[in-house]
Amino acid sequence: MRKNESGNEQDHQISEMRLNRRRCSSRLQGYAWGIAAPFICTLMDWPLRHVLGPASILMTYLLGVFLVASRYGRGASIIASLLSAPVFAFYFAHPIFSFAINDLENIIGLGVMIVVANVTSDFLERVHLQAEISKQRENRANALYRLSQALSDAHNQQSVATIAVSHIYDDFGALSVLLFPDPEFHLQYPSDMPLGHSLRGVDLKIAQQTYQQHTAKQTSESTSSIAYYSLEHSQIIQGVLAIKSPAGSDLTNPKLVTFFDTFLNLISQTLERLSLTEQANNANLQAETESLRNALLSAISHDLRTPLTRIIGAGTALVENNEDFSAEEKLDFNRVILDEAQRMSELTSKMLDMARLTAGEIILHQEWNALEEIVGSALNRLEKNLGTRPIRTLLPDHLPLLWIDAVLVEQVLTNLIENAIKYTPAGGPIDISAELLAGKLAITVSDYGRGIPQGMEEKVFDKFYRLESESHQGGVGLGLTLCRAIIEAHGGTIHTTNQYGKGASFIINLPIHEPPELNCLEGMTE
């Protein structure tokens, strides 16, 4: 669509150039006709000079002048009317073949003709001018419309610069470049020059002055002049536009100034809109980080301090009053220390994972992996926690390999199984199943507990959200957030439902990719 548009603009430009050239040649042509018209009239009237009276002959001259005026404008018509007078006097007014006129009627007639010719051509000229002005207005309105349309799609400074430069080139025929400040408020050339009609050779020092002093500046060199305009809107300067006027035209021309100012205004406004959006986004991010930090701090202080208190309690008891305790009591204290330390270890590793994954984009180390192995590894990792729970794994044979980061997906499964263990009574079964669907693999982890309370299906994936019943559990409310981040990084989805006859089910959908070929491996070895 954009291509089309620029194509139209090019056509438009070419036609304007043609019009200019035609205007110039038509002016010469007009003068020629202005000279020729009286003689043509004379030639036509000469054979009829005895039939027609001088008034009728004057009328034909008037017609000639009028036609020239309507076709070629004022200049040509004045030539025609002024030339008509002596020609008429010479050929038709008594005495013939002399410029003298002694008939009063002829003098008056001639006078009237000249006045009428002038008034008409004046009037026609004005109509022409009006038409031209309104056409120009329309062109400018169109140009501004196209610019604002293009700018409304811009989503960053770079795209604004590209749009502005190409529109300035199309509508003013001028090369230009937008300069933006770096974080230290020094104007910089854009790092990439995307367009052929970008202006090069800008004096950054002058641009910087323009930027700091809010004024337009102009440099004049022998061949060309570059003008610098600050892009300013609501007192904030977004950048500087450097523009090189094309030869023969001047942007300070009062006819162009308003148009050009509107152009600049549109660009400045767009830049301001973008910078405000960015500020708002940054503020949001900061607020989110802040609340994340607070939540994390409170979670850490609660969840790490509780086990620490118990460890220190048991430890000091053992060290300070060692003799007072029986062997059995000592063993008890040691167990407390071990259990709590293990809980802390689990917690810290989960928080470290979360910190690592939320610190930046998740970087996936994707490889071809078998789901079966990942399920097996996750179950193996949780062996101690699972105890004697019946685990049903329903994985169809010959599942395709998945293009995934095995370590992260294993973590997702581990988190889901761990949740199932936490929220269902000991001994409750857990089902892990997979189903091949069109273009994706659905993996389901279900338990037989109470399920997720209605309306909370999405909330459980929020950062630091915990179901109320969990408050005594040692979770931070990050596990499911982590799961969702990991699965979405793989281009998959994760959601939860309560299945009839079961408790909560977590369903992961992972995309299936075209698996690689195995090149007759079995033959290679023997």
Place this chain on the structure above:
Amino acid sequence: MTDEVKPLILVIEDDPQTRRLLKTNLCNRGWRVIEAENGKNGLSLVKSDSPDLVILDLGLPDIDGISVTKRLRQLSDLPVLVLSARSQEQNKIMALDAGADDYLTKPFSTGELHARLQALLRRVMRTMNNMEIFQTGELTVELARRKVFIAGNEVHITPIEYRLLSILVRHAGLVVTHRQLLKEVWGGEHIHDQHYLRVYMGQLRHKLEINPARPRYLRTEVGVGYRLVDDGDEES
């Protein structure tokens, strides 16, 4: 291992508390322990005292764990167990590929530590005794006849599957990295073709395991490699 000569273990670890704990623990189990607080001292102790086994922390102050592993391998074939923190996942795999025999992620329990050490020492014994039959649970592998049995019934496996299994048997109880397996079975040019491994390990699991999604013998260490469970480890 015989009762008269207790195995000598070299602990290379910069944290004195961890070192102390390891020493107490290992001495209690009847092992002799020598310590080094950095890589340089560790390497010179390997030369001078020729220990039976090395426990190597990956986060040493002077030389990084991978370089220490490489130099250890140049010096001798002695078993190396690396200790890694969670943030050193990639280092751990690099150390294993560089020749370390197994790893433990901190924090670990003494039970896990002893199981790993036993498996490592067993590996040494096996190479010395030139093992002919490997047995764990109901799985029996007759290395001389290249035959595999589950509960006494022969299982037919393909040559590639057998090769994979025999490598895992040779390192029974220890982790074998993807790279090691790919290199030994398919050759150096295939070390990135992980999908070969997935397919053949899958076939092997389906032949040897009752529930391949919860294997008893062929354990997957996600992101690292595979481990053939040796029953002896579980008991200790």
